[in-house]
Amino acid sequence: MDIIKWAEKLMAMDEESWQRHANPWSVYSRFTTLPLLSLAFYSREWIGIYALIPIVLALAWIWLNPRLFNAPSSTHSWASMGTFGERLYLNRKNVPIPAHHQRFCILLQTLSALGLPFFIYSLYSLNTELLIASNIWIMVFKAWFVDRMVWLYKEMKNSDSQNAADINHDQ
Template sequence: MDILKYAEKAMSMDNETWSRHSNPWSVYTRFTALPLISLAFWSREWFDVYSLVLIALSFLWVWVNPRLFSEPKRTNNWASMGTFGERIYLNRENEVIPIHHIKACRALQVLTAMGLPFFIYGLYALELWILILGNFWVMAFKAWFVDRMVWLYIDMKDSNPIYQSWFKT
């Protein structure tokens, strides 16, 4: 199982949750997750063992975020189409998607992962600039991945009536 499939399973993403997550507010506020996790782990310096509460809350935010907002009335926007593309990408074992999308997504996943050592070391050593670099690196490539998911959705939306039904103007 790839990491995205595992994450989807851990997040308990069903059709209703995906519909809610296609709300642009959900997508854009999701970009706060990594900085909040960073701050929560960094708080061990100030709150010692009580920082575990903030760490738990930051991970709770990751789980709650896709469920927090209502299903959008319109989905003809970058954020919504990014979530649609991700759904298609996660379903690639059941429906063929163009190989150029798979290659690009795998490359972006590798590039994203390359920022994790900076992120982890920055948290471990409490090195602010390394942590900022790790956050920026991971979030920049995640945003690029979402952009690629928009492209995937645009390429695939006419291939399946379900995909077409997600698009609302």
């Protein structure tokens, strides 16, 4: 199963949410989600069962973030193009993307996923150093993935693909 497609379904992203998420404030603040979630789970060491409050708040932030900001006035930023590229990537079964992007995206997703067992173990064991390292690992490959989505968007936005035309909202 494609974890990105699964996450999109879980997030219930509609057209308006995607447009709002293309706001650079949404994209850049999204990078706070893993550290906030880490801190929320880690807080069980300090506040016990009350850690459920920051956990719920962190999960609410993950859902709220793509909906919180207005659609950007311009979509020429790295963040906006990354968001549009991600939409192209998610629709690759309907409209194929170039093979060189497909292979590299799978590699980046795999490398990011390799950090998950360390992330989960560090939360379980309360290993601060491993938690920080796994956060950095996952976030570096996520940022690299977004950068690849920018490349994909730039390559496909002027193609004959209706998929690209549908999301090419240059304003």
